Amino acid sequence: MVIFGDSISDTGNLYRFMWNKLPISPPYYQGRFSNGPLWIEQLYSSYSPQDYVDGFQNYAVGGTGAVFSYKQNLPFTFGREVSDYLYWNTYGKKATTLYTIWIGANNYLNGPTNIESIIYCL
Numbered sequence: 001m002v003i004f005g006d007s008i009s010d011t012g013n014l015y016r017f018m019w020n021k022l023p024i025s026p027p028y029y030q031g032r033f034s035n036g037p038l039w040i041e042q043l044y045s046s047y048s049p050q051d052y053v054d055g056f057q058n059y060a061v062g063g064t065g066a067v068f069s070y071k072q073n074l075p076f077t078f079g080r081e082v083s084d085y086l087y088w089n090t091y092g093k094k095a096t097t098l099y100t101i102w103i104g105a106n107n108y109l110n111g112p113t114n115i116e117s118i119i120y121c122l
Contacts, residue, residue, distance in 0.1 A: 001044050001055060002089075004081045005102040007033035007062035009040045014062035023062070033062050040100060047098075059085050065106040067114075078103050 015031025
């Protein structure tokens with residue numbers, strides 16, 4: 001399973017990037033923007049209860065948008081997540097891999113954005 005997205009799917013990537021400072025844990029759960037395991041972790045464990053590490057590649061980062069936002073000033077976009085995945089995964093079972101994308105709320109919440117540019121990036 002390969003995950004792209006924002007804080008809804010981030011299992012600790014932003015937390016590690018921010019030197020374990022954001023989101024503040026506790027009260028947030030183990031570097032996630034939630035009080036417990038995320039939907040993506042629950043989905044994965046319901047379909048593949050085997051080794052969590054080998055079958056789970058998460059590129060989602062909290063605060064990420066479909067396109068870059070100067071208001072957030074984070075170096076992450078959906079395009080960067082996909083580029084990182086393609087760079088690090090030149091082989092594998094791509095045809096049988098489940099891919100998830102949950103992104104776009106940060107572009108909406110941070111004010112007006114060119115909708116066409118978001119659609120193009122996705």
